[in-house]
């Protein structure tokens with residue numbers, strides 16, 4: 001484990017622990033209650049609903065088993081079923097429970113909108129547990145960060161980590177506390193509203209440090225995220241999760257893996273913390289999106305990341321403080337966006353409700369501005385349908401509306417949200433992902449684009465007339481555009 005040698009301790013000696021408005025901490029919000037009862041499903045129902053656990057329903061595989069998509073309760077409920085392989089978990093002589101039993105036990109005691117919650121369970125003929133959890137249609141944070149698609153921008157990244165920090169804070173503040181022990185980007189799933197959720201409680205422990213179970217369970221986690229000070233059961237505390245969360249933060253900032261042989265040093269801690277210590281915050285930013293423009297927000301995030309990965313657990317911040325820091329950074333980013341909007345609106349004025357055709361362009365992934373085709377001006381999106389975060393980073397502007405360059409989006413480019421745009425079909429259409437330097441028209445229509453990118457009217461007829469107005473409506477609950 002490379003982290004045993006890291007010198008994060010000295011490297012962050014100059015960081016301030018009270019940077020994050022701890023003194024203005026708000027009263028604690030009440031946690032939402034579980035809005036449903038945990039159900040016991042029959043194994044045969046789950047088997048038939050997954051077509052015999054077929055590959056067609058397979059969502060992914062982990063070290064403990066496979067996960068399948070399942071439609072339950074007459075298609076009213078879409079869920080994910082985890083089918084585990086092992087029955088026993090070696091706990092070094094203590095009473096053992098399988099990861100599945102453990103996950104059901106822990107998730108039945110906690111509910112939070114930022115975790116992937118338990119819906120129910122079933123027992124297979126060999127008395128192995130099947131876990132039924134909320135279905136997350138937008139993949140993992142790992143796939144977003146390291147996949148081949150366009151990487152998420154800063155606002156989205158900071159929002160994701162702030163949400164996961166909130167989930168961890170909730171777990172640590174539970175009574176007894178829950179320590180996840182496996183916080184990492186593959187265990188962060190993205191829900192249908194593009195919120196990040198903490199998943200996979202197979203290794204989690206619920207109890208106080210002096211409880212027998214906690215004292216007996218050997219260290220576990222994922223290499224690269226594992227707290228270097230967690231060498232024996234007695235070393236475990238909520239600060240081990242804080243360390244893993246710090247690695248996640250460095251991964252989000254830099255876009256690199258926790259351990260990456262393409263870098264020297266290969267450990268993200270040894271690579272990033274000296275740079276943070278020397279004040280070179282932009283030097284560790286993901287080159288694909290460039291440094292965060294708000295230097296103070298970047299400093300807040302980088303410094304808290306470095307503090308989380310300190311080698312002495314006691315010197316790491318608690319998750320409540322981490323949440324405060326990330327919220328402060330996020331608020332700064334949001335405020336900066338609003339400021340840009342306001343400045344722009346003052347400069348060019350507003351578009352009247354009567355402007356039938358407007359164009360919009362991307363400010364960042366959460367902000368869209370709209371202008372009139374008639375007067376070429378840009379303003380707030382009042383009275384027209386807006387585009388939200390999920391698709392924002394795929395939106396740009398064309399050189400001009402009605403220019404010879406035509407642009408069309410594939411429905412798959414948009415995830416699940418509403419988008420209205422104008423497409424000229426008189427000439428050949430280039431199907432391409434739009435970049436920041438492009439813009440296009442928006443607007444009012446109920447016509448549809450199917451999954452092949454073919455434009456059809458509501459009767460399903462292919463439309464070929466020029467200047468077609470297209471409307472991509474909200475998708476169905478499976479995450480597909482209909």
Ligand SMILES: Nc1ncnc2c1ncn2[C@@H]1O[C@H](COP(=O)(O)OP(=O)(O)OP(=O)(O)O)[C@@H](O)[C@H]1O
Nearest residue numbers: 059060061062063064067080134135136186187200
């Ligand atoms: N609730 C869910 N909704 C949608 N997909 C899911 C869900 N849970 C898991 N998956 C998919 O299944 C894959 C395997 O999940 P699982 O939790 O078993 O393993 P993992 O966390 O990726 O790996 P490991 O268990 O080895 O840490 C995930 O990467 C994800 O793609």
